[in-house]
Amino acid sequence: MATGRVKVGIIGSQFEADIHAASFQIMPEEAEVVAVASPTAGHAQELATRYGIPRVFSDYREMLKESDIEMVTITAPNSLHKQMTCDIARAGKHVVCEKPLCMTLEEADEMIDVCRQQGVLLMYAEELFFTPKYVKAKEMADQGAFGKVHLIKQSEKHFGPHAAWFWDVERSGGGVWMDMGCHGIAFCYWFLGRPKVESVYCQMGTYVHKDKTIGDDETIGIIEFANGAVGMVENSWAKRGGMDDRIEVYGDQGVSYGNLHMGNALPTYSERGYGYAVEKAPSTSGWSYPVFDELWNYGFPHEMRHFARCVRGKETSQATGEDGRVVLEIICAGYASAGQGSKIALPYRPAGLRKPIDGWRGVGQAK
Numbered sequence: 624m625a626t627g628r629v630k631v632g633i634i635g636s637q638f639e640a641d642i643h644a645a646s647f648q649i650m651p652e653e654a655e656v657v658a659v660a661s662p663t664a665g666h667a668q669e670l671a672t673r674y675g676i677p678r679v680f681s682d683y684r685e686m687l688k689e690s691d692i693e694m695v696t697i698t699a700p701n702s703l704h705k706q707m708t709c710d711i712a713r714a715g716k717h718v719v720c721e722k723p724l725c726m727t728l729e730e731a732d733e734m735i736d737v738c739r740q741q742g743v744l745l746m747y748a749e750e751l752f753f754t755p756k757y758v759k760a761k762e763m764a765d766q767g768a769f770g771k772v773h774l775i776k777q778s779e780k781h782f783g784p785h786a787a788w789f790w791d792v793e794r795s796g797g798g799v800w801m802d803m804g805c806h807g808i809a810f811c812y813w814f815l816g817r818p819k820v821e822s823v824y825c826q827m828g829t830y831v832h833k834d835k836t837i838g839d840d841e842t843i844g845i846i847e848f849a850n851g852a853v854g855m856v857e858n859s860w861a862k863r864g865g866m867d868d869r870i871e872v873y874g875d876q877g878v879s880y881g882n883l884h885m886g887n888a889l890p891t892y893s894e895r896g897y898g899y900a901v902e903k904a905p906s907t908s909g910w911s912y913p914v915f916d917e918l919w920n921y922g923f924p925h926e927m928r929h930f931a932r933c934v935r936g937k938e939t940s941q942a943t944g945e946d947g948r949v950v951l952e953i954i955c956a957g958y959a960s961a962g963q964g965s966k967i968a969l970p971y972r973p974a975g976l977r978k979p980i981d982g983w984r985g986v987g988q989a990k
Contacts, residue, residue, distance in 0.1 A: 629654040629931040630691045632716075634683045634707060635698030636661035636670045638785045639721055642923055643696050644674040647931075649924040654694070654931035660686040683707065687714040694934050696748070696927075697721055700786075700794045701801070705730040712741040717934050719927075721748045723805040723954060724947030726796045726978050731948040738944060745944035746930045751777075751810045752942050753922035753929065756881050760872055761814050763879065770876025773852050775814055777807035780859035780867045781903035783832060783840070790836040797980035798838025800827060800957055803858040808953045809946065810870065811846055811854030819849035820949070822966045825957035827983065831861035837984060844957050847966075865904030865912070887920050888912040951979070958982035 631647060631654050633640050640659065647656050658678035661667035667679045680686040687695070687710060695711045696719040697704055704725040711718045718738060724731050724747060738745035751757055764772055780803075788794040789802055812820070823846055827839040840860040847853055868883040884901060889912070891900075896908040904911060918924060932938040956967040959982035973982055 624936055625693065626935075628652070629934045630693050631656045631931070632658040632660065632683075632686050632689070632692045632695045633670075633676075633698065634660050634686075634695060636663060636666035637698070639698035640670060640696075641673075642918060643698060643927065644670060644676065646918055646923040646927045648674060649918060650928040653928050653935070658686050658689060658692060684710060687711060687716065692716055694719060694931065700788045701796050702726055702794045705734055708734045708745065709737045712738045712743050712745070715741065715743065717744040717746070717930075719746045719748050719930050720944070720947065722809070722947065722950070723796070723801055724944065724951050727976060728948065728952060728955065728972060731944070731951055735944045735948065744930075744933055744940060746933060746940050747942045747944055747947035747950075748926065748930075749806065749809045749813075749942050749946065749950075750922045750926050751806050752813055753925040754883065755920065755922060755925070756883060756886060757810065757814075757870060758922070760870060760879050760881055764814065764872060764874070768877050769872055769874025769879065772815065772872060772874040774855065774871075774873040775811045775852065776855045776857070776871040777810045778857035778859075778867070778869055779803045779806055780857070780862035781865060782863050782905065783835075783860040783903075785903075790832070790838065792836065792838050792978060792980050792984075795838065796978040797954070797958060798827075798829070798836060798840055798842075799858045799860045800825065800839050800842040800844065801954055801979055802860075804842055804844060804856055804957065805950050805954060807856030807858065808844070808846065808854070808950045811848075811856065812946070812949060812953075814872075815848055815850065815852050815854070817946075817949075818852070820846060820953060820969045821849050822847045822968050823953055823956040823960055823971075824966045825960040827957075827961045838980060839961075839983070842957070842961075844953075846953060863905075865900060866902040883920065884912060884914055887916065888914050955979045955982060 660680035660683035827842040
């Protein structure tokens with residue numbers, strides 16, 4: 624097995640790629656980014672200049688020919704995840720795929736199978752598994768602090784994504800349930816110890832952004848687990864004022880509340896405004912809640928360090944392609960639930976869908 628820092632290539636050059644590059648530099652002892660690939664003219668070079676990345680490519684397939692690159696992170700649109708993952712694996716490199724895993728369960732199965740056949744790791748980039756505040760809540764739960772946990776809530780809300788492709792369901796696969804529901808689903812599943820999922824019920828609609836998308840911009844999902852616990856996942860692309868991310872844990876012996884941003888924010892009022900407050904905040908005039916050490920508190924550096932250590936055999940992956948597939952199955956079931964107006968039992972295997980949102984929009988729900 625190779626030694627030294629893991630050599631990393633990044634596919635993509637915008638918001639999430641910047642997070643990956645910055646995270647590797649925050650905790651640099653296990654990995655270094657040596658290349659970035661993006662077809663968008665100038666963007667890859669800008670990212671490379673910002674973070675001192677030595678090699679720049681306009682075609683990721685050319686980057687995959689670099690023999691020293693051992694791990695590649697995918698920050699491209701969801702519709703490209705499957706092909707990129709298979710190409711990376713066949714080039715003999717380990718894969719870190721951003722959430723959600725892909726567009727269909729058939730794609731997920733192919734990604735998992737190809738990576739297994741090629742002997743490379745398929746790691747699923749779900750940062751909530753590494754968010755320090757949420758990791759502490761799980762540690763307390765595992766120690767029995769709350770007794771038998773029967774209800775978990777996770778919510779993530781803001782006023783919409785950065786990149787245009789998120790609004791295009793042909794490229795993204797869905798709206799906020801696809802984009803951010805994947806976080807809450809994964810969190811509940813992980814927090815409870817990955818129990819079998821029995822059913823999913825979802826309510827959703829497009830209330831604010833009908834001019835931009837046919838995707839959902841408000842969702843509520845209820846997940847029933849075989850161990851008797853319930854997960855409640857709330858997501859919004861229609862909440863103004865910047866990012867809001869929080870959890871609630873209820874057990875027969877205790878309760879815990881976690882607000883990801885308020886624990887490290889400075890309540891601030893400014894008539895004139897200032898630079899940057901928090902992810903997705905459009906303005907800093909009036910009241911705002913600027914955060915510090917934002918990526919650290921999200922858990923991104925911890926996540927990327929963990930993946931690099933997995934490549935070196937120092938740790939076992941805590942976020943796998945199989946986890947991503949479970950999340951995607953629940954996403955698909957949630958859209959079908961909203962379309963049918965009823966619970967959907969799992970396992971769920973939709974037939975003939977090209978993307979998850981078709982389970983909702985494909986049955987006369989395009990209002």
